Amino acid sequence: MSMTLVSVPQSRLLATAIPGPRSIELHAERLKHVTSGFGITLPVFIDRAEGAILQDVDGNRIVDFASGIAVTSVGASNPRVQAHVGDQLARFTHTCFMVTEYDSFTEVCRWLNEHTPGDFEKRTALFSTGAEAIENAIKIARSATGRQKVLVFDDAYHGRSLLTMAMTAKENPYKLNFGPFPAEVHRAPFAAPLRWPTGASHATAEALAAVERILTAEGPETFAAMVIEPIQGEGGFIVPSPGFLPGLREIATRHGIVFVLDEIQAGMGRTGTLFASNDEQVAGDITVTAKALAGGLPLSAVTGRVELMNAVHAGGLGGTYAGNPLACAAALGVFEAFADGTLVDNARQIEATARAILEPLLTDTSIVAEVRGRGAMLAVEFADRGTLVPRSELAKDIAARCHAQGLLVLVCGSYGNVIRLLPPLVIETALLADGLNVLRDVIQQVNAAAQAALLETVAA
Ligand SMILES: *Cc1c(COP(=O)(O)O)cnc(C)c1O
Numbered sequence: 001m002s003m004t005l006v007s008v009p010q011s012r013l014l015a016t017a018i019p020g021p022r023s024i025e026l027h028a029e030r031l032k033h034v035t036s037g038f039g040i041t042l043p044v045f046i047d048r049a050e051g052a053i054l055q056d057v058d059g060n061r062i063v064d065f066a067s068g069i070a071v072t073s074v075g076a077s078n079p080r081v082q083a084h085v086g087d088q089l090a091r092f093t094h095t096c097f098m099v100t101e102y103d104s105f106t107e108v109c110r111w112l113n114e115h116t117p118g119d120f121e122k123r124t125a126l127f128s129t130g131a132e133a134i135e136n137a138i139k140i141a142r143s144a145t146g147r148q149k150v151l152v153f154d155d156a157y158h159g160r161s162l163l164t165m166a167m168t169a170k171e172n173p174y175k176l177n178f179g180p181f182p183a184e185v186h187r188a189p190f191a192a193p194l195r196w197p198t199g200a201s202h203a204t205a206e207a208l209a210a211v212e213r214i215l216t217a218e219g220p221e222t223f224a225a226m227v228i229e230p231i232q233g234e235g236g237f238i239v240p241s242p243g244f245l246p247g248l249r250e251i252a253t254r255h256g257i258v259f260v261l262d263e264i265q266a267g268m269g270r271t272g273t274l275f276a277s278n279d280e281q282v283a284g285d286i287t288v289t290a291k292a293l294a295g296g297l298p299l300s301a302v303t304g305r306v307e308l309m310n311a312v313h314a315g316g317l318g319g320t321y322a323g324n325p326l327a328c329a330a331a332l333g334v335f336e337a338f339a340d341g342t343l344v345d346n347a348r349q350i351e352a353t354a355r356a357i358l359e360p361l362l363t364d365t366s367i368v369a370e371v372r373g374r375g376a377m378l379a380v381e382f383a384d385r386g387t388l389v390p391r392s393e394l395a396k397d398i399a400a401r402c403h404a405q406g407l408l409v410l411v412c413g414s415y416g417n418v419i420r421l422l423p424p425l426v427i428e429t430a431l432l433a434d435g436l437n438v439l440r441d442v443i444q445q446v447n448a449a450a451q452a453a454l455l456e457t458v459a460a
Pocket residue numbers: 128129130131132134157158159160229233234262263264265266290291
């Protein structure tokens with residue numbers, strides 16, 4: 001199988017203003033045909049992408065610190081993914097795994113059973129999107145336990161379908177005007193160190209006590225599942241206070257509640273271990289993966305204890321496109337790319353480089369409240385030093401200035417005041433440093449402007 005590989009230079013280039021004239025034209029056309037219900041971070045149209053560079057239709061080369069929201073961890077057009085998908089494309093594109101079978105589906109399940117945390121016999125079910133996989137994890141937990149309630153956490157994000165919207169914390173934009181939502185979803189505090197009311201050192205014990213109180217009030221024997229992101233994604237890249245995940249694991253076990261780890265954003269090498277939950281030696285009874293699993297093709301998975309996964313009646317799970325052959329082929333390419341451990345090491349190296357460049361901002365500016373995250377899942381939170389009043393307008397301004405300079409970053413967090421960094425794990429060191437230097441310089445500029453504005457108010 002021969003592949004034509006177009007090489008995109010791994011360097012930032014501003015050929016026009018961003019967005020350029022061709023992107024502006026195409027965006028105007030989009031508005032005539034596409035629903036306005038989709039938001040847009042950067043209205044630039046991409047022509048080709050490789051590694052950590054997105055090349056737009058005006059010839060600009062944009063440094064990609066988004067990876068299509070943590071999806072293209074192996075790079076935007078990984079040769080292994082291309083080879084597997086190209087080969088599969090030439091053979092067939094679809095059979096529906098519920099109608100006739102293909103081996104790549106089994107192989108993806110085998111890999112996930114072997115690599116997700118948990119030293120017990122597992123089975124896997126494949127789907128297409130993250131939300132679909134979370135919904136199916138709940139179906140499986142309910143079917144296996146005969147219970148209905150689901151415990152989720154503050155600032156959680158689990159998707160945009162009806163059930164996962166109910167599980168997601170933030171109203172606007174995710175839930176606004178879309179109710180009523182499915183019942184039986186209960187929410188507990190997440191042990192978030194920075195903003196814990198009595199201080200970070202109390203977060204774990206107090207958050208676990210709150211979980212126990214909610215379970216006691218609601219009846220622990222009525223909960224099917226407890227679902228948590230080992231590091232929160234959309235909620236602001238919040239790393240739970242140490243001991244919180246193991247504490248939840250213990251509570252779930254004690255009450256016979258299925259412990260579901262949503263590794264959709266944090267998993268697949270992103271945090272410097274294959275799964276974020278590896279870091280605290282916590283295993284979910286069910287682990288959910290998606291995003292980086294198939295290098296950009298839609299694929300998601302529910303992997304769990306055999307007795308849970310096989311508790312559902314035959315025909316109870318499935319989907320026309322679930323585990324589509326092109327997506328499974330792509331995942332096999334991704335697994336090959338991860339096989340020698342380099343990408344996971346890269347994630348740790350990315351963290352070291354980023355912290356060296358960004359952590360001085362904690363003292364050099366008065367708008368950076370925290371530089372946090374793990375591996376290549378990193379974030380900078382903007383708030384007033386001391387009071388921690390969130391400064392979402394500064395985060396937006398900083399993102400816009402980065403975009404104008406050809407660096408794509410995303411904003412997240414329940415207050416919209418966090419800039420998250422999700423570079424592909426294949427990003428070259430010089431390109432990573434270039435992007436980080438742009439971000440640092442922009443933060444310094446915006447800090448200086450904010451200080452000047454403050455002085456003016458004081459003077460007036
Ligand atoms: C993105 C995401 C989802 C939803 O995945 P989709 O593929 O967009 O449905 C669920 N959980 C987490 C943690 C995510 O980051």
